[in-house]
Amino acid sequence: MSNRRYVSQLGHNEQVQQVFLASDKQLRPNRSGNLYLQLELSDRSGSIATRMWNANESDYKAFENGDYVVVGGATQLFQGNMQLIANSIRKARPDEVDEADFLTLQTEDIDKMARRLAEVLRGITNPALSALAECFLVDEEFMGKFTRAPAGMKNHHAYQGGLLDHVLSLCELALLVAPRYKDLDQDKLLIGAFLHDSAKVDELAYERDISYTDEGQMLGHMVMAMKMIDDKVKEAERLTGDPIDAALVMEIKHLVISHHGEYAYGSAKLPMTLEAVALNLLDNLDAKMASFSQLINDCPNSESNWTQYYPNLDRKLWKGVREE
Known part of the structure:
Protein backbone atom coordinates (compact mmCIF):
# COMPACT_ATOMS: atom_id res chain seq x y z
CA MET A 1 0.00 0.00 0.00
CA ASP A 101 -0.51 5.76 -7.85
CA PHE A 102 -1.09 7.15 -11.35
CA LEU A 103 -4.07 5.14 -12.58
CA THR A 104 -7.47 6.69 -11.77
CA LEU A 105 -9.11 3.44 -12.82
CA GLN A 106 -7.59 0.07 -11.99
CA THR A 107 -7.58 -2.79 -14.53
CA GLU A 108 -10.49 -4.56 -12.84
CA ASP A 109 -12.61 -1.36 -13.00
CA ILE A 110 -11.91 -1.02 -16.72
CA ASP A 111 -12.66 -4.69 -17.41
CA LYS A 112 -15.97 -4.46 -15.55
CA MET A 113 -17.00 -1.31 -17.46
CA ALA A 114 -15.98 -2.81 -20.81
CA ARG A 115 -18.14 -5.88 -20.13
CA ARG A 116 -21.12 -3.70 -19.19
CA LEU A 117 -20.70 -1.52 -22.31
CA ALA A 118 -20.69 -4.63 -24.53
CA GLU A 119 -23.80 -5.91 -22.72
CA VAL A 120 -25.66 -2.62 -23.30
CA LEU A 121 -24.66 -2.36 -26.97
CA ARG A 122 -25.57 -5.99 -27.62
CA GLY A 123 -29.08 -5.06 -26.44
CA ILE A 124 -29.55 -2.91 -29.57
CA THR A 125 -32.45 -4.43 -31.54
CA ASN A 126 -32.06 -2.63 -34.89
CA PRO A 127 -30.20 -5.25 -37.01
CA ALA A 128 -28.05 -2.72 -38.92
CA LEU A 129 -27.03 -0.79 -35.80
CA SER A 130 -26.46 -4.04 -33.89
CA ALA A 131 -24.11 -5.28 -36.65
CA LEU A 132 -22.29 -1.93 -36.70
CA ALA A 133 -21.79 -1.93 -32.93
CA GLU A 134 -20.56 -5.54 -33.08
CA CYS A 135 -17.92 -4.66 -35.69
CA PHE A 136 -16.45 -2.13 -33.24
CA LEU A 137 -16.76 -4.45 -30.22
CA VAL A 138 -14.89 -7.34 -31.86
CA ASP A 139 -12.12 -5.08 -33.18
CA GLU A 140 -9.47 -5.84 -30.55
CA GLU A 141 -7.13 -3.03 -31.60
CA PHE A 142 -9.93 -0.44 -31.45
CA MET A 143 -11.33 -1.68 -28.13
CA GLY A 144 -7.82 -1.88 -26.67
CA LYS A 145 -7.39 1.83 -27.38
CA PHE A 146 -11.00 2.66 -26.46
CA THR A 147 -10.57 1.21 -22.96
CA ARG A 148 -7.29 3.09 -22.38
CA ALA A 149 -8.10 6.49 -23.90
CA PRO A 150 -9.08 9.57 -21.91
CA ALA A 151 -12.21 11.52 -22.88
CA GLY A 152 -10.41 14.87 -22.83
CA MET A 153 -7.22 16.79 -22.18
CA LYS A 154 -8.20 18.53 -18.96
CA ASN A 155 -11.88 19.41 -18.59
CA HIS A 156 -13.54 16.06 -17.87
CA HIS A 157 -12.62 12.37 -17.69
CA ALA A 158 -8.99 13.32 -18.41
CA TYR A 159 -7.41 10.04 -17.37
CA GLN A 160 -6.70 6.64 -18.88
CA GLY A 161 -10.02 4.82 -19.15
CA GLY A 162 -11.89 8.14 -19.04
CA LEU A 163 -13.42 7.65 -22.50
CA LEU A 164 -14.89 4.27 -21.52
CA ASP A 165 -16.11 5.74 -18.21
CA HIS A 166 -17.80 8.67 -20.00
CA VAL A 167 -19.33 6.58 -22.82
CA LEU A 168 -20.71 3.93 -20.47
CA SER A 169 -22.22 6.68 -18.32
CA LEU A 170 -23.88 8.16 -21.44
CA CYS A 171 -25.22 4.77 -22.50
CA GLU A 172 -26.71 4.21 -19.02
CA LEU A 173 -28.31 7.67 -19.24
CA ALA A 174 -29.69 6.81 -22.69
CA LEU A 175 -31.33 3.67 -21.24
CA LEU A 176 -32.98 5.82 -18.56
CA VAL A 177 -34.04 8.74 -20.76
CA ALA A 178 -35.14 7.11 -24.03
CA PRO A 179 -38.18 5.27 -22.55
CA ARG A 180 -39.55 8.63 -21.32
CA TYR A 181 -39.95 10.00 -24.87
CA LYS A 182 -41.92 7.82 -27.29
CA ASP A 183 -40.51 9.51 -30.40
CA LEU A 184 -36.89 9.05 -29.31
CA ASP A 185 -35.14 6.05 -30.88
CA GLN A 186 -33.15 4.31 -28.13
CA ASP A 187 -30.99 2.29 -30.53
CA LYS A 188 -29.87 5.41 -32.44
CA LEU A 189 -29.19 7.24 -29.19
CA LEU A 190 -27.10 4.31 -27.90
CA ILE A 191 -24.98 4.06 -31.06
CA GLY A 192 -24.52 7.85 -30.95
CA ALA A 193 -23.42 7.68 -27.30
CA PHE A 194 -20.96 4.91 -28.20
CA LEU A 195 -19.46 6.58 -31.26
CA HIS A 196 -19.67 10.33 -30.50
CA ASP A 197 -16.12 10.48 -29.10
CA SER A 198 -14.84 7.22 -30.62
CA ALA A 199 -12.10 8.86 -32.68
CA LYS A 200 -10.51 10.21 -29.50
CA VAL A 201 -8.69 6.88 -29.51
CA ASP A 202 -6.53 8.41 -32.28
CA GLU A 203 -7.07 12.14 -31.64
CA LEU A 204 -5.24 11.91 -28.32
CA ALA A 205 -1.93 10.35 -27.27
CA TYR A 206 -2.16 8.87 -23.77
CA GLU A 207 0.63 6.41 -23.07
CA ARG A 208 1.80 8.65 -20.20
CA ASP A 209 0.80 12.32 -20.26
CA ILE A 210 -2.18 13.30 -22.43
CA SER A 211 -1.55 15.27 -25.61
CA TYR A 212 -2.91 15.64 -29.14
CA THR A 213 -1.61 13.52 -32.00
CA ASP A 214 -0.73 15.38 -35.20
CA GLU A 215 -3.91 14.08 -36.85
CA GLY A 216 -5.92 15.02 -33.78
CA GLN A 217 -4.55 18.54 -33.84
CA MET A 218 -5.13 18.93 -37.59
CA LEU A 219 -8.52 17.24 -37.98
CA GLY A 220 -10.19 16.64 -34.61
CA HIS A 221 -12.20 13.64 -33.46
CA MET A 222 -15.46 14.55 -35.18
CA VAL A 223 -13.88 14.65 -38.64
CA MET A 224 -11.74 11.59 -37.91
CA ALA A 225 -14.83 9.62 -36.89
CA MET A 226 -16.39 9.91 -40.35
CA LYS A 227 -13.87 7.55 -41.97
CA MET A 228 -13.99 5.25 -38.94
CA ILE A 229 -17.78 4.92 -39.32
CA ASP A 230 -17.56 4.43 -43.13
CA ASP A 231 -15.02 1.62 -42.68
CA LYS A 232 -17.14 -0.18 -40.08
CA VAL A 233 -20.33 0.24 -42.14
CA LYS A 234 -18.61 -1.53 -45.06
CA GLU A 235 -17.39 -4.23 -42.70
CA ALA A 236 -20.90 -4.74 -41.25
CA GLU A 237 -22.36 -4.95 -44.75
CA ARG A 238 -19.78 -7.58 -45.75
CA LEU A 239 -20.45 -9.66 -42.64
CA THR A 240 -24.25 -9.57 -42.82
CA GLY A 241 -24.60 -9.47 -46.60
CA ASP A 242 -27.16 -6.67 -46.18
CA PRO A 243 -26.66 -3.01 -47.11
CA ILE A 244 -27.11 -0.43 -44.35
CA ASP A 245 -29.56 2.31 -45.31
CA ALA A 246 -27.66 5.45 -46.38
CA ALA A 247 -30.07 7.71 -44.48
CA LEU A 248 -29.38 5.76 -41.26
CA VAL A 249 -25.62 6.13 -41.74
CA MET A 250 -26.16 9.86 -42.32
CA GLU A 251 -28.07 10.13 -39.04
CA ILE A 252 -25.30 8.33 -37.15
CA LYS A 253 -22.70 10.71 -38.60
CA HIS A 254 -24.94 13.66 -37.72
CA LEU A 255 -25.04 12.48 -34.10
CA VAL A 256 -21.23 12.64 -34.02
CA ILE A 257 -20.70 15.99 -35.75
CA SER A 258 -23.46 17.79 -33.81
CA HIS A 259 -22.87 16.47 -30.29
CA HIS A 260 -21.09 19.61 -29.05
CA GLY A 261 -24.39 21.39 -29.58
CA GLU A 262 -23.21 24.83 -30.68
CA TYR A 263 -20.94 26.16 -33.40
CA ALA A 264 -19.02 28.08 -30.73
CA TYR A 265 -18.17 24.77 -29.03
CA GLY A 266 -16.85 23.14 -32.21
CA SER A 267 -19.97 21.49 -33.60
CA ALA A 268 -19.92 21.23 -37.39
CA LYS A 269 -23.75 21.23 -37.33
CA LEU A 270 -26.42 22.00 -34.75
CA PRO A 271 -28.43 18.96 -33.56
CA MET A 272 -31.29 18.36 -36.04
CA THR A 273 -32.79 15.06 -34.83
CA LEU A 274 -34.36 14.13 -31.52
CA GLU A 275 -31.51 11.73 -30.85
CA ALA A 276 -28.91 14.42 -31.61
CA VAL A 277 -30.63 16.88 -29.25
CA ALA A 278 -30.75 14.23 -26.49
CA LEU A 279 -27.13 13.18 -27.05
CA ASN A 280 -25.87 16.77 -26.82
CA LEU A 281 -27.73 17.41 -23.56
CA LEU A 282 -26.74 14.09 -21.96
CA ASP A 283 -23.11 14.51 -23.06
CA ASN A 284 -23.07 18.00 -21.53
CA LEU A 285 -24.69 16.70 -18.33
CA ASP A 286 -22.14 13.92 -17.87
CA ALA A 287 -19.18 16.19 -18.67
CA LYS A 288 -20.42 18.92 -16.31
CA MET A 289 -21.07 16.52 -13.44
CA ALA A 290 -17.58 15.04 -13.82
CA SER A 291 -15.78 18.39 -14.07
CA PHE A 292 -17.73 20.10 -11.26
CA SER A 293 -17.20 17.09 -8.97
CA GLN A 294 -13.49 17.26 -9.75
CA LEU A 295 -13.38 20.99 -8.90
CA ILE A 296 -15.13 20.37 -5.57
CA ASN A 297 -12.91 17.40 -4.68
CA ASP A 298 -9.67 19.15 -5.72
CA CYS A 299 -10.40 22.50 -4.05
CA PRO A 300 -7.55 23.47 -1.70
CA ASN A 301 -9.97 25.60 0.39
CA SER A 302 -10.21 22.94 3.12
CA GLU A 303 -11.30 25.46 5.80
CA SER A 304 -14.43 26.56 3.94
CA ASN A 305 -17.80 25.13 2.89
CA TRP A 306 -17.20 26.84 -0.46
CA THR A 307 -14.66 26.40 -3.21
CA GLN A 308 -12.64 29.31 -4.51
CA TYR A 309 -14.26 31.53 -7.16
CA TYR A 310 -13.86 30.16 -10.70
CA PRO A 311 -13.80 33.05 -13.22
CA ASN A 312 -14.66 30.76 -16.15
CA LEU A 313 -17.78 29.56 -14.30
CA ASP A 314 -18.58 32.98 -12.78
CA ARG A 315 -19.28 31.36 -9.40
CA LYS A 316 -18.06 29.49 -6.36
CA LEU A 317 -19.31 25.95 -5.72
CA TRP A 318 -20.91 24.72 -2.49
CA LYS A 319 -19.02 21.79 -0.99
CA GLY A 320 -21.46 21.09 1.82
CA VAL A 321 -21.07 21.70 5.55
CA ARG A 322 -17.62 20.64 6.76
CA GLU A 323 -17.40 18.10 9.55
CA GLU A 324 -15.46 19.58 12.46
Missing part, protein backbone atom coordinates in the same frame (compact mmCIF):
# COMPACT_ATOMS: atom_id res chain seq x y z
CA SER A 2 1.43 3.37 -1.00
CA ASN A 3 2.02 5.94 1.73
CA ARG A 4 2.33 8.86 -0.69
CA ARG A 5 0.51 12.13 -0.23
CA TYR A 6 -1.74 12.47 -3.27
CA VAL A 7 -2.06 15.83 -5.01
CA SER A 8 -5.65 16.22 -3.77
CA GLN A 9 -4.43 15.76 -0.16
CA LEU A 10 -1.66 18.36 -0.23
CA GLY A 11 -2.16 21.36 2.04
CA HIS A 12 -0.51 24.79 2.28
CA ASN A 13 3.16 24.92 3.24
CA GLU A 14 3.68 21.16 3.13
CA GLN A 15 7.11 19.63 2.47
CA VAL A 16 7.06 17.22 -0.47
CA GLN A 17 9.58 14.59 -1.61
CA GLN A 18 8.01 12.01 -3.89
CA VAL A 19 7.28 10.78 -7.42
CA PHE A 20 4.94 12.56 -9.84
CA LEU A 21 4.12 12.36 -13.55
CA ALA A 22 5.51 15.41 -15.38
CA SER A 23 3.83 17.25 -18.27
CA ASP A 24 3.57 20.67 -19.96
CA LYS A 25 7.14 21.66 -19.06
CA GLN A 26 8.38 25.07 -20.18
CA LEU A 27 11.54 27.06 -19.48
CA ARG A 28 10.50 30.69 -19.12
CA PRO A 29 12.08 34.01 -18.15
CA ASN A 30 10.73 36.00 -15.22
CA ARG A 31 10.49 39.81 -15.19
CA SER A 32 14.16 40.05 -14.29
CA GLY A 33 15.14 37.80 -17.17
CA ASN A 34 16.10 34.87 -14.95
CA LEU A 35 14.87 31.49 -16.14
CA TYR A 36 12.45 29.28 -14.25
CA LEU A 37 10.94 25.89 -15.00
CA GLN A 38 7.14 25.65 -15.19
CA LEU A 39 5.36 22.30 -15.37
CA GLU A 40 2.35 20.26 -14.25
CA LEU A 41 2.85 17.40 -11.82
CA SER A 42 0.13 14.81 -11.42
CA ASP A 43 -0.95 11.53 -9.90
CA ARG A 44 -4.25 9.68 -10.06
CA SER A 45 -5.96 12.27 -7.83
CA GLY A 46 -5.22 15.35 -9.95
CA SER A 47 -2.48 17.77 -10.94
CA ILE A 48 -0.62 20.67 -9.38
CA ALA A 49 1.07 23.63 -11.08
CA THR A 50 4.78 23.63 -10.27
CA ARG A 51 7.59 26.18 -10.50
CA MET A 52 11.32 25.73 -10.04
CA TRP A 53 13.09 29.08 -9.73
CA ASN A 54 16.59 29.76 -11.06
CA ALA A 55 16.41 26.82 -13.43
CA ASN A 56 18.61 26.29 -16.47
CA GLU A 57 18.70 24.36 -19.73
CA SER A 58 20.06 21.21 -18.06
CA ASP A 59 17.17 21.22 -15.55
CA TYR A 60 14.77 21.47 -18.51
CA LYS A 61 16.46 18.63 -20.39
CA ALA A 62 16.77 16.32 -17.37
CA PHE A 63 13.38 14.72 -18.10
CA GLU A 64 10.67 14.60 -20.78
CA ASN A 65 6.93 15.19 -20.65
CA GLY A 66 5.39 11.87 -19.63
CA ASP A 67 8.34 10.89 -17.43
CA TYR A 68 8.01 10.01 -13.77
CA VAL A 69 10.10 12.44 -11.72
CA VAL A 70 11.15 12.67 -8.09
CA VAL A 71 10.41 16.17 -6.84
CA GLY A 72 11.47 17.89 -3.64
CA GLY A 73 9.88 21.15 -2.58
CA ALA A 74 7.03 22.79 -0.68
CA THR A 75 3.43 23.66 -1.44
CA GLN A 76 1.90 27.12 -1.18
CA LEU A 77 -1.47 28.70 -1.84
CA PHE A 78 -1.24 31.28 -4.60
CA GLN A 79 -4.32 33.23 -5.71
CA GLY A 80 -6.59 30.53 -4.34
CA ASN A 81 -4.80 27.64 -6.04
CA MET A 82 -2.31 25.21 -4.60
CA GLN A 83 1.07 25.21 -6.29
CA LEU A 84 4.35 23.47 -5.67
CA ILE A 85 7.67 25.31 -5.49
CA ALA A 86 10.29 22.72 -6.36
CA ASN A 87 13.94 22.90 -5.35
CA SER A 88 14.92 19.59 -6.99
CA ILE A 89 13.61 17.52 -9.89
CA ARG A 90 15.15 14.37 -11.32
CA LYS A 91 13.94 11.49 -13.43
CA ALA A 92 12.66 8.63 -11.25
CA ARG A 93 14.15 5.15 -11.30
CA PRO A 94 11.72 2.32 -12.19
CA ASP A 95 11.94 0.89 -8.66
CA GLU A 96 10.74 4.24 -7.24
CA VAL A 97 7.48 4.23 -9.23
CA ASP A 98 4.24 2.56 -8.16
CA GLU A 99 2.08 2.61 -11.31
CA ALA A 100 -1.10 2.25 -9.22
Whole structure:
Protein backbone atom coordinates (compact mmCIF):
# COMPACT_ATOMS: atom_id res chain seq x y z
CA MET A 1 0.00 0.00 0.00
CA SER A 2 1.43 3.37 -1.00
CA ASN A 3 2.02 5.94 1.73
CA ARG A 4 2.33 8.86 -0.69
CA ARG A 5 0.51 12.13 -0.23
CA TYR A 6 -1.74 12.47 -3.27
CA VAL A 7 -2.06 15.83 -5.01
CA SER A 8 -5.65 16.22 -3.77
CA GLN A 9 -4.43 15.76 -0.16
CA LEU A 10 -1.66 18.36 -0.23
CA GLY A 11 -2.16 21.36 2.04
CA HIS A 12 -0.51 24.79 2.28
CA ASN A 13 3.16 24.92 3.24
CA GLU A 14 3.68 21.16 3.13
CA GLN A 15 7.11 19.63 2.47
CA VAL A 16 7.06 17.22 -0.47
CA GLN A 17 9.58 14.59 -1.61
CA GLN A 18 8.01 12.01 -3.89
CA VAL A 19 7.28 10.78 -7.42
CA PHE A 20 4.94 12.56 -9.84
CA LEU A 21 4.12 12.36 -13.55
CA ALA A 22 5.51 15.41 -15.38
CA SER A 23 3.83 17.25 -18.27
CA ASP A 24 3.57 20.67 -19.96
CA LYS A 25 7.14 21.66 -19.06
CA GLN A 26 8.38 25.07 -20.18
CA LEU A 27 11.54 27.06 -19.48
CA ARG A 28 10.50 30.69 -19.12
CA PRO A 29 12.08 34.01 -18.15
CA ASN A 30 10.73 36.00 -15.22
CA ARG A 31 10.49 39.81 -15.19
CA SER A 32 14.16 40.05 -14.29
CA GLY A 33 15.14 37.80 -17.17
CA ASN A 34 16.10 34.87 -14.95
CA LEU A 35 14.87 31.49 -16.14
CA TYR A 36 12.45 29.28 -14.25
CA LEU A 37 10.94 25.89 -15.00
CA GLN A 38 7.14 25.65 -15.19
CA LEU A 39 5.36 22.30 -15.37
CA GLU A 40 2.35 20.26 -14.25
CA LEU A 41 2.85 17.40 -11.82
CA SER A 42 0.13 14.81 -11.42
CA ASP A 43 -0.95 11.53 -9.90
CA ARG A 44 -4.25 9.68 -10.06
CA SER A 45 -5.96 12.27 -7.83
CA GLY A 46 -5.22 15.35 -9.95
CA SER A 47 -2.48 17.77 -10.94
CA ILE A 48 -0.62 20.67 -9.38
CA ALA A 49 1.07 23.63 -11.08
CA THR A 50 4.78 23.63 -10.27
CA ARG A 51 7.59 26.18 -10.50
CA MET A 52 11.32 25.73 -10.04
CA TRP A 53 13.09 29.08 -9.73
CA ASN A 54 16.59 29.76 -11.06
CA ALA A 55 16.41 26.82 -13.43
CA ASN A 56 18.61 26.29 -16.47
CA GLU A 57 18.70 24.36 -19.73
CA SER A 58 20.06 21.21 -18.06
CA ASP A 59 17.17 21.22 -15.55
CA TYR A 60 14.77 21.47 -18.51
CA LYS A 61 16.46 18.63 -20.39
CA ALA A 62 16.77 16.32 -17.37
CA PHE A 63 13.38 14.72 -18.10
CA GLU A 64 10.67 14.60 -20.78
CA ASN A 65 6.93 15.19 -20.65
CA GLY A 66 5.39 11.87 -19.63
CA ASP A 67 8.34 10.89 -17.43
CA TYR A 68 8.01 10.01 -13.77
CA VAL A 69 10.10 12.44 -11.72
CA VAL A 70 11.15 12.67 -8.09
CA VAL A 71 10.41 16.17 -6.84
CA GLY A 72 11.47 17.89 -3.64
CA GLY A 73 9.88 21.15 -2.58
CA ALA A 74 7.03 22.79 -0.68
CA THR A 75 3.43 23.66 -1.44
CA GLN A 76 1.90 27.12 -1.18
CA LEU A 77 -1.47 28.70 -1.84
CA PHE A 78 -1.24 31.28 -4.60
CA GLN A 79 -4.32 33.23 -5.71
CA GLY A 80 -6.59 30.53 -4.34
CA ASN A 81 -4.80 27.64 -6.04
CA MET A 82 -2.31 25.21 -4.60
CA GLN A 83 1.07 25.21 -6.29
CA LEU A 84 4.35 23.47 -5.67
CA ILE A 85 7.67 25.31 -5.49
CA ALA A 86 10.29 22.72 -6.36
CA ASN A 87 13.94 22.90 -5.35
CA SER A 88 14.92 19.59 -6.99
CA ILE A 89 13.61 17.52 -9.89
CA ARG A 90 15.15 14.37 -11.32
CA LYS A 91 13.94 11.49 -13.43
CA ALA A 92 12.66 8.63 -11.25
CA ARG A 93 14.15 5.15 -11.30
CA PRO A 94 11.72 2.32 -12.19
CA ASP A 95 11.94 0.89 -8.66
CA GLU A 96 10.74 4.24 -7.24
CA VAL A 97 7.48 4.23 -9.23
CA ASP A 98 4.24 2.56 -8.16
CA GLU A 99 2.08 2.61 -11.31
CA ALA A 100 -1.10 2.25 -9.22
CA ASP A 101 -0.51 5.76 -7.85
CA PHE A 102 -1.09 7.15 -11.35
CA LEU A 103 -4.07 5.14 -12.58
CA THR A 104 -7.47 6.69 -11.77
CA LEU A 105 -9.11 3.44 -12.82
CA GLN A 106 -7.59 0.07 -11.99
CA THR A 107 -7.58 -2.79 -14.53
CA GLU A 108 -10.49 -4.56 -12.84
CA ASP A 109 -12.61 -1.36 -13.00
CA ILE A 110 -11.91 -1.02 -16.72
CA ASP A 111 -12.66 -4.69 -17.41
CA LYS A 112 -15.97 -4.46 -15.55
CA MET A 113 -17.00 -1.31 -17.46
CA ALA A 114 -15.98 -2.81 -20.81
CA ARG A 115 -18.14 -5.88 -20.13
CA ARG A 116 -21.12 -3.70 -19.19
CA LEU A 117 -20.70 -1.52 -22.31
CA ALA A 118 -20.69 -4.63 -24.53
CA GLU A 119 -23.80 -5.91 -22.72
CA VAL A 120 -25.66 -2.62 -23.30
CA LEU A 121 -24.66 -2.36 -26.97
CA ARG A 122 -25.57 -5.99 -27.62
CA GLY A 123 -29.08 -5.06 -26.44
CA ILE A 124 -29.55 -2.91 -29.57
CA THR A 125 -32.45 -4.43 -31.54
CA ASN A 126 -32.06 -2.63 -34.89
CA PRO A 127 -30.20 -5.25 -37.01
CA ALA A 128 -28.05 -2.72 -38.92
CA LEU A 129 -27.03 -0.79 -35.80
CA SER A 130 -26.46 -4.04 -33.89
CA ALA A 131 -24.11 -5.28 -36.65
CA LEU A 132 -22.29 -1.93 -36.70
CA ALA A 133 -21.79 -1.93 -32.93
CA GLU A 134 -20.56 -5.54 -33.08
CA CYS A 135 -17.92 -4.66 -35.69
CA PHE A 136 -16.45 -2.13 -33.24
CA LEU A 137 -16.76 -4.45 -30.22
CA VAL A 138 -14.89 -7.34 -31.86
CA ASP A 139 -12.12 -5.08 -33.18
CA GLU A 140 -9.47 -5.84 -30.55
CA GLU A 141 -7.13 -3.03 -31.60
CA PHE A 142 -9.93 -0.44 -31.45
CA MET A 143 -11.33 -1.68 -28.13
CA GLY A 144 -7.82 -1.88 -26.67
CA LYS A 145 -7.39 1.83 -27.38
CA PHE A 146 -11.00 2.66 -26.46
CA THR A 147 -10.57 1.21 -22.96
CA ARG A 148 -7.29 3.09 -22.38
CA ALA A 149 -8.10 6.49 -23.90
CA PRO A 150 -9.08 9.57 -21.91
CA ALA A 151 -12.21 11.52 -22.88
CA GLY A 152 -10.41 14.87 -22.83
CA MET A 153 -7.22 16.79 -22.18
CA LYS A 154 -8.20 18.53 -18.96
CA ASN A 155 -11.88 19.41 -18.59
CA HIS A 156 -13.54 16.06 -17.87
CA HIS A 157 -12.62 12.37 -17.69
CA ALA A 158 -8.99 13.32 -18.41
CA TYR A 159 -7.41 10.04 -17.37
CA GLN A 160 -6.70 6.64 -18.88
CA GLY A 161 -10.02 4.82 -19.15
CA GLY A 162 -11.89 8.14 -19.04
CA LEU A 163 -13.42 7.65 -22.50
CA LEU A 164 -14.89 4.27 -21.52
CA ASP A 165 -16.11 5.74 -18.21
CA HIS A 166 -17.80 8.67 -20.00
CA VAL A 167 -19.33 6.58 -22.82
CA LEU A 168 -20.71 3.93 -20.47
CA SER A 169 -22.22 6.68 -18.32
CA LEU A 170 -23.88 8.16 -21.44
CA CYS A 171 -25.22 4.77 -22.50
CA GLU A 172 -26.71 4.21 -19.02
CA LEU A 173 -28.31 7.67 -19.24
CA ALA A 174 -29.69 6.81 -22.69
CA LEU A 175 -31.33 3.67 -21.24
CA LEU A 176 -32.98 5.82 -18.56
CA VAL A 177 -34.04 8.74 -20.76
CA ALA A 178 -35.14 7.11 -24.03
CA PRO A 179 -38.18 5.27 -22.55
CA ARG A 180 -39.55 8.63 -21.32
CA TYR A 181 -39.95 10.00 -24.87
CA LYS A 182 -41.92 7.82 -27.29
CA ASP A 183 -40.51 9.51 -30.40
CA LEU A 184 -36.89 9.05 -29.31
CA ASP A 185 -35.14 6.05 -30.88
CA GLN A 186 -33.15 4.31 -28.13
CA ASP A 187 -30.99 2.29 -30.53
CA LYS A 188 -29.87 5.41 -32.44
CA LEU A 189 -29.19 7.24 -29.19
CA LEU A 190 -27.10 4.31 -27.90
CA ILE A 191 -24.98 4.06 -31.06
CA GLY A 192 -24.52 7.85 -30.95
CA ALA A 193 -23.42 7.68 -27.30
CA PHE A 194 -20.96 4.91 -28.20
CA LEU A 195 -19.46 6.58 -31.26
CA HIS A 196 -19.67 10.33 -30.50
CA ASP A 197 -16.12 10.48 -29.10
CA SER A 198 -14.84 7.22 -30.62
CA ALA A 199 -12.10 8.86 -32.68
CA LYS A 200 -10.51 10.21 -29.50
CA VAL A 201 -8.69 6.88 -29.51
CA ASP A 202 -6.53 8.41 -32.28
CA GLU A 203 -7.07 12.14 -31.64
CA LEU A 204 -5.24 11.91 -28.32
CA ALA A 205 -1.93 10.35 -27.27
CA TYR A 206 -2.16 8.87 -23.77
CA GLU A 207 0.63 6.41 -23.07
CA ARG A 208 1.80 8.65 -20.20
CA ASP A 209 0.80 12.32 -20.26
CA ILE A 210 -2.18 13.30 -22.43
CA SER A 211 -1.55 15.27 -25.61
CA TYR A 212 -2.91 15.64 -29.14
CA THR A 213 -1.61 13.52 -32.00
CA ASP A 214 -0.73 15.38 -35.20
CA GLU A 215 -3.91 14.08 -36.85
CA GLY A 216 -5.92 15.02 -33.78
CA GLN A 217 -4.55 18.54 -33.84
CA MET A 218 -5.13 18.93 -37.59
CA LEU A 219 -8.52 17.24 -37.98
CA GLY A 220 -10.19 16.64 -34.61
CA HIS A 221 -12.20 13.64 -33.46
CA MET A 222 -15.46 14.55 -35.18
CA VAL A 223 -13.88 14.65 -38.64
CA MET A 224 -11.74 11.59 -37.91
CA ALA A 225 -14.83 9.62 -36.89
CA MET A 226 -16.39 9.91 -40.35
CA LYS A 227 -13.87 7.55 -41.97
CA MET A 228 -13.99 5.25 -38.94
CA ILE A 229 -17.78 4.92 -39.32
CA ASP A 230 -17.56 4.43 -43.13
CA ASP A 231 -15.02 1.62 -42.68
CA LYS A 232 -17.14 -0.18 -40.08
CA VAL A 233 -20.33 0.24 -42.14
CA LYS A 234 -18.61 -1.53 -45.06
CA GLU A 235 -17.39 -4.23 -42.70
CA ALA A 236 -20.90 -4.74 -41.25
CA GLU A 237 -22.36 -4.95 -44.75
CA ARG A 238 -19.78 -7.58 -45.75
CA LEU A 239 -20.45 -9.66 -42.64
CA THR A 240 -24.25 -9.57 -42.82
CA GLY A 241 -24.60 -9.47 -46.60
CA ASP A 242 -27.16 -6.67 -46.18
CA PRO A 243 -26.66 -3.01 -47.11
CA ILE A 244 -27.11 -0.43 -44.35
CA ASP A 245 -29.56 2.31 -45.31
CA ALA A 246 -27.66 5.45 -46.38
CA ALA A 247 -30.07 7.71 -44.48
CA LEU A 248 -29.38 5.76 -41.26
CA VAL A 249 -25.62 6.13 -41.74
CA MET A 250 -26.16 9.86 -42.32
CA GLU A 251 -28.07 10.13 -39.04
CA ILE A 252 -25.30 8.33 -37.15
CA LYS A 253 -22.70 10.71 -38.60
CA HIS A 254 -24.94 13.66 -37.72
CA LEU A 255 -25.04 12.48 -34.10
CA VAL A 256 -21.23 12.64 -34.02
CA ILE A 257 -20.70 15.99 -35.75
CA SER A 258 -23.46 17.79 -33.81
CA HIS A 259 -22.87 16.47 -30.29
CA HIS A 260 -21.09 19.61 -29.05
CA GLY A 261 -24.39 21.39 -29.58
CA GLU A 262 -23.21 24.83 -30.68
CA TYR A 263 -20.94 26.16 -33.40
CA ALA A 264 -19.02 28.08 -30.73
CA TYR A 265 -18.17 24.77 -29.03
CA GLY A 266 -16.85 23.14 -32.21
CA SER A 267 -19.97 21.49 -33.60
CA ALA A 268 -19.92 21.23 -37.39
CA LYS A 269 -23.75 21.23 -37.33
CA LEU A 270 -26.42 22.00 -34.75
CA PRO A 271 -28.43 18.96 -33.56
CA MET A 272 -31.29 18.36 -36.04
CA THR A 273 -32.79 15.06 -34.83
CA LEU A 274 -34.36 14.13 -31.52
CA GLU A 275 -31.51 11.73 -30.85
CA ALA A 276 -28.91 14.42 -31.61
CA VAL A 277 -30.63 16.88 -29.25
CA ALA A 278 -30.75 14.23 -26.49
CA LEU A 279 -27.13 13.18 -27.05
CA ASN A 280 -25.87 16.77 -26.82
CA LEU A 281 -27.73 17.41 -23.56
CA LEU A 282 -26.74 14.09 -21.96
CA ASP A 283 -23.11 14.51 -23.06
CA ASN A 284 -23.07 18.00 -21.53
CA LEU A 285 -24.69 16.70 -18.33
CA ASP A 286 -22.14 13.92 -17.87
CA ALA A 287 -19.18 16.19 -18.67
CA LYS A 288 -20.42 18.92 -16.31
CA MET A 289 -21.07 16.52 -13.44
CA ALA A 290 -17.58 15.04 -13.82
CA SER A 291 -15.78 18.39 -14.07
CA PHE A 292 -17.73 20.10 -11.26
CA SER A 293 -17.20 17.09 -8.97
CA GLN A 294 -13.49 17.26 -9.75
CA LEU A 295 -13.38 20.99 -8.90
CA ILE A 296 -15.13 20.37 -5.57
CA ASN A 297 -12.91 17.40 -4.68
CA ASP A 298 -9.67 19.15 -5.72
CA CYS A 299 -10.40 22.50 -4.05
CA PRO A 300 -7.55 23.47 -1.70
CA ASN A 301 -9.97 25.60 0.39
CA SER A 302 -10.21 22.94 3.12
CA GLU A 303 -11.30 25.46 5.80
CA SER A 304 -14.43 26.56 3.94
CA ASN A 305 -17.80 25.13 2.89
CA TRP A 306 -17.20 26.84 -0.46
CA THR A 307 -14.66 26.40 -3.21
CA GLN A 308 -12.64 29.31 -4.51
CA TYR A 309 -14.26 31.53 -7.16
CA TYR A 310 -13.86 30.16 -10.70
CA PRO A 311 -13.80 33.05 -13.22
CA ASN A 312 -14.66 30.76 -16.15
CA LEU A 313 -17.78 29.56 -14.30
CA ASP A 314 -18.58 32.98 -12.78
CA ARG A 315 -19.28 31.36 -9.40
CA LYS A 316 -18.06 29.49 -6.36
CA LEU A 317 -19.31 25.95 -5.72
CA TRP A 318 -20.91 24.72 -2.49
CA LYS A 319 -19.02 21.79 -0.99
CA GLY A 320 -21.46 21.09 1.82
CA VAL A 321 -21.07 21.70 5.55
CA ARG A 322 -17.62 20.64 6.76
CA GLU A 323 -17.40 18.10 9.55
CA GLU A 324 -15.46 19.58 12.46
